[in-house]
Amino acid sequence: NAGVMQNPRHLVRRRGQEARLRCSPMKGHSHVYWYRQLPEEGLKFMVYLQKENIIDESGMPKERFSAEFPKEGPSILRIQQVVRGDSAAYFCASSSGSSYNSPLHFGNGTRLTVT
Amino acid sequence: GDSVTQMEGPVTLSEEAFLTINCTYTATGYPSLFWYVQYPGEGLQLLLKATKADDKGSNKGFEATYRKETTSFHLEKGSVQVSDSAVYFCALVSGGNTPLVFGKGTRLSVIA
Numbered sequence: 001n002a003g004v005m006q007n008p009r010h011l012v013r014r015r016g017q018e019a020r021l022r023c024s025p026m027k028g029h030s031h032v033y034w035y036r037q038l039p040e041e042g043l044k045f046m047v048y049l050q051k052e053n054i055i056d057e058s059g060m061p062k063e064r065f066s067a068e069f070p071k072e073g074p075s076i077l078r079i080q081q082v083v084r085g086d087s088a089a090y091f092c093a094s095s096s097g098s099s100y101n102s103p104l105h106f107g108n109g110t111r112l113t114v115t
Numbered sequence: 116g117d118s119v120t121q122m123e124g125p126v127t128l129s130e131e132a133f134l135t136i137n138c139t140y141t142a143t144g145y146p147s148l149f150w151y152v153q154y155p156g157e158g159l160q161l162l163l164k165a166t167k168a169d170d171k172g173s174n175k176g177f178e179a180t181y182r183k184e185t186t187s188f189h190l191e192k193g194s195v196q197v198s199d200s201a202v203y204f205c206a207l208v209s210g211g212n213t214p215l216v217f218g219k220g221t222r223l224s225v226i227a
Contacts, residue, residue, distance in 0.1 A: 004158070033214060042204060042219035043159070048212065055212050091158055099208045099215045100147060106158035 002027065004094050005074075006107035013082050013114050021077040021110045025094030032075045033104060034067060037089040049075060082114045117142045121205050121218035128225050134192040136221045138179075138205035141186065146207040148172075148181050148188040149215070153202045162190075162203070195225045 005024040013019050025032050030051050035043040045059040049069035060067065064082075069075040079086055089111045093104040122137040140146065147166045151159040163172030168183035177192045188205060205218040 006158075035217075043217045045214040045216065048214050056214060059214075093159075093215075098212050100210045100213070103161050103164070104215060106151075106160070108156070108158045 004029075004092055004105050004107035006090075006092050006110050008110060009108065011110055011112045013112065015083060015114060016081050019079040019082050019086070019112055019114075021079075021090050021092075021112070022074045023077070023092030023094075023107060024074040025092075026105050029094035029096050029105070031095045031097065031099075031102070032069050033093045033095075033099070034075075034077050035091045035093065037091060037109070039088075043091060046077075079112075082112075084114050087112055087114045117146070117207060117209050117213070117216045119205050119207055119216055119218035121203075121221050124202075124220075124222040126221060126223045128195055128223070130197055130225055130227050131194045132225075134190070134195045134199075134223070136190040136203055136205075136223070138188045138190065138218060139186050140188065140205070140207050142207055142209050144209050146209045148179070149206040149208075150177070150179055150188070150190050151204040151206060151217075153204065153220070155201075159204060195223070197225045197227055199223060200225050 032049045034046040047067045048056040064080045066078045089109045091109045093106045095102040118141045149164045150162040152162045153159045163174040165172040165181035171180045179190045202220045204220045
């Protein structure tokens with residue numbers, strides 16, 4: 001009965017390094033969403049993926065950020081050449097259909113700290 | 116674009132007090148409305164939802180009514196407990212493949 005699994009829970013990177021955040025959706029879910037939460041702020045949408053496809057990446061910064069959801073394996077959010085401003089909690093959510101018709105189930109997040 | 120505005124926190128209440136957290140929205144079409152709760156160190160959990168005007172969502176003593184005329188979805192609970200201390204997020208989704216849009220969240224602290 002595993003929910004949405006994210007790892008690592010905490011990630012520390014120095015400026016300029018790469019960060020890889022992983023998300024395994026709930027069993028049977030093929031829709032994945034990534035959100036970013038800055039301290040004392042709400043969740044900001046980043047990207048919406050279905051298996052092997054990016055459906056909506058309107059919230060992703062144009063540079064350094066990328067996401068994938070391969071046919072096999074978890075969804076990956078990749079941040080290249082991290083900067084201090086990337087420090088945040090990154091949440092993944094999954095659903096069995098579009099968010100209009102199917103509730104989102106969230107993971108516990110990855111807290112990225114850039115030093 | 117779609118947006119959600121929530122009352123700013125933090126909100127501090129004594130146990131058994133009445134809770135209201137205001138939420139208003141701007142959206143095209145007929146959105147579905149949600150309240151999510153986030154406990155410390157955890158992800159968000161769906162608390163309740165309403166999918167059409169005048170619907171009332173309820174769960175764990177919390178309730179909210181979808182008011183189209185005032186574009187509101189205020190969260191209420193008659194008697195809060197210390198265990199209700201968390202951050203509460205109002206959210207909406209307009210339709211199709213649009214993503215869930217969240218408010219900034221309201222932190223609630225309930226003291227014994």
